[in-house]
Amino acid sequence: MSVREPKDAPAIVLLSGGLDSTTVLAIAAREAGQRVHALSFAYGQRHAIELRQAARQAARFGVVAHEVVDLGHLGKLVASASSLVAASELDVPSASARAGHDDIPSTYVPARNTVFLSYALAWAEVVGARDIWLGVNAVDYSGYPDCRPEFIAAFETTANLATKLGVSAGGAEGIQIHAPLIELHKHEIIARGLALGVDYAETVSCYDPVEREGVALACGRCESCTLRRAGFEQAGVADPTRYV
């Protein structure tokens, strides 16, 4: 999808503070030149420390506004079904335990991206943003259904039917959901972000990090850590991640 004019049009970026979403922030702000409204969620995730990195990245890329929405209730509602939330009794599986499995892992959070995009849509309607960006990826990823291109396309259709902005604009000029990383390998994402000045040392990807003296230390064992580490190797750059 091409980005609309004018270049300084308002946009919403879903920002977790991880590697992918920070790269998308750089693309939206620096490459597309949009006026970014960054949106993060506190939903009781084990890796809530990522929210601090999200705030740092939002500041670094000069966003117009950064909202952190409290969805603590969502975390409680899904705790029995997802190991990614701290209230869950499930453990985050190691990448080796996941190897060879192509099922949906326990780190999947039910309907997470649908909820996140719905919130983004509400804010988009308020600030007049017709571009919503997010860092989903369907290549080097954990197999979540709501990271696939067909989900993104369906949500875009829904968004244009759901809102005043979509109804009044109609068709091609309506709301666009941008997922610029969706077909990229992790090392390609890293190369793209580095070219745009992303400091990956200040991003958190680990599903279950430990905080020590104010620094987030990645576990190095979960699927997200493994995908990230392999990405740096394949990109041929030093991995700046701090591990336990």
Place this chain on the structure above:
Amino acid sequence: MSVREPKDAPAIVLLSGGLDSTTVLAIAAREAGQRVHALSFAYGQRHAIELRQAARQAARFGVVAHEVVDLGHLGKLVASASSLVAASELDVPSASARAGHDDIPSTYVPARNTVFLSYALAWAEVVGARDIWLGVNAVDYSGYPDCRPEFIAAFETTANLATKLGVSAGGAEGIQIHAPLIELHKHEIIARGLALGVDYAETVSCYDPVEREGVALACGRCESCTLRRAGFEQAGVADPTRYV
């Protein structure tokens, strides 16, 4: 859409405590015989008193569980764009001020039904419910884009692509969004609810009610009050609503 077997399958019902959603609760619980998980939202609406009625109706119809999700942040995010939230400086327009206008009124809450349905979807995934019910109506209604059949159909498609439940079931056996009132006139909704034992005195429809001595008094002036009053007239039954 036909309701699936077994009759006691789990289901999610979006329950505001108003006339429409209470009727849908009666249909899901009594007519379809499903095990209802009722879901309400506190989003800073002016008519938060409706939540107390929601709890009463949930108890009356013997739901399995009733969750009230705090979406206060959503209310703040959209306050500048919607007169329906208490934090807004906009006034709820009277029905007469709205007469003849076919635009989307200020009582529209940006992306509200998308956010609500997304939450319902998350809970559905957790409890294994493949039926989600809501009381949207596209006949005697306020012209909100997210109350139209094409929105509901698009969300259903999205829901089936977004979730483990949808992906594993696939196609016709997947998640269904039931909007049984969508093509009904208000008086038909009332007749259907009365036949199922709904006590409409215990429902709140007003966009801007006043609470006096523990009782919700409807303004009688807003579009929702006007549609409701006309519905009782056309149904040929006494209007049990208590007005200011």
